[in-house]
Structures are given as C-alpha cells and as structure tokens.
Amino acid sequence: MPRVSELFFKTAIVFLILGIGAGLQMAISGDHGAFPAHAHINLLGWVTSAIFGGYYGLNPAKAERRIAMIHYGLYTVGLVIMLPALYWMLAAGHPEIEPVVAIGSLIVAAAVLTFAFIVFSSAETVRSATVAPAQ
Template structure:
C-alpha cells in the first residue's frame, strides 16, 4: 500500500475514535449540542480521509507524486485546526473560536482542491515514464 494511503487510513482511524468518543459523551450526558462536531469528525475525519486513502491505494502512480503528500499534509492540518474549535463551539458555546474555524475550513478546502487536481491530472508517474521510454 502506498505510504500516503496508509497515512490517510491511520489518520482516519484517529478521527473515527474521536468522533465515537464525542458520540459516547453526548449519549451519556444527554446533551447532544455537539452533534455538528460529531458529524464533522466522522465525515471529514473518518470517512473522507479513508476515501482519500482508498483512492491513492487504487491509483499508486498518483500516490507517488509529491502532490499526494502535500494533499495529506494540507487536509490533515485543516482538520486539526478546524475540528477542536468546532467541538468547543458546540459543546461549550465558545464563540470566540470562530476565527479558527474559518481558517481551518479554508485549509480543508485547499486540501480538497489539491485532491481535485490529483484526480483530474495525468496518472503517469516518473517511474512509468522511465519504463515506457526503456521499451
């Protein structure tokens, strides 16, 4: 499995565990105010990161590109900046974290844009170019 796929899958599991912890806390307390954060941890952190990992596993030539690791770093940074303040806003009413939410959201969006570039770019890697020219 390409390294970027493994990183996306490992990161996905971490966010999945955090999303489950938020869900358990809401269930025990009976306070479901943090459900938007719970949904974002699970959908952006767990599901989307796992989809990215699967995409790169199915497209190893694209996983070899430097842009794949830039995608991983940018998207994951965005989640780390965005998701904790999102939880603090909805679980504890901390509206002062909204600027961080905005910055994190923009970083996540940039990560998704890099992924879109990967999807629409040529799948030819440097190795496949070298092997094709050797024939």
C-alpha cells in the same frame, strides 16, 4: 500499499475513535449541542480520509507524487485546526473561536482542491512528473 494511503487510513482510524468518543460523551451527558462537530469528525475525519486512502491505494502512480503528501499534510492540518475548535465552539458555547474554525475550514477546502487536481490530472502527467525521461 503506498505510504500516503497508509497515513490516510491511520488518520481515519484516529478520527473514528474521536468521533465515537464525542458521540458517547453526548449520549452520556444528554447534551447533543455538539452534534454538528460529531458529524464533521466522522464524515471529514473518518470517512473522507478513508476514501482518500482508498483512492491512492488504487492509483499508486499518483500516490507516489509529492503533491499526494502535500494533500495529506494540508488536509490533516486543516482537520486538526477545525474540528477541535468546532467542538469547543458548540459544546462549550464559545462563539469567539469561530475564526479558528473558519481558518481550518479554508485549509481543508484547499486540500480538497489539491485532491481534485490530483484526480483530474492524467496518467501521462503523473508519469512525466515522477519519472525522468531516458536520455
């Protein structure tokens, strides 16, 4: 399995655990005010990270490109900024943290655009970017 796939899958599991924890906290407290953050943790952290990992697992030539690791780094940093801030904003009622949520969201959006570039790049582009031509 390509390294970037493994990283995305491991990151997905961490977010699954965090999402379950957030859900349990809401259920135990009876306060479901942070449910949008819980949904983002599960959908962006768990599901989307796992999908990215699966894509790279099925496309190992693209997974070996440097841009795949840039994608992983951007996406993960964006989530780490956005998700705790969103949870804190909603659960603890801190609207002043919204600019931090916005910054994290913009980083996540940049990572998704990076992934779109990777997906739409052709196999020939991938080969020429990763393998030097024989002389």
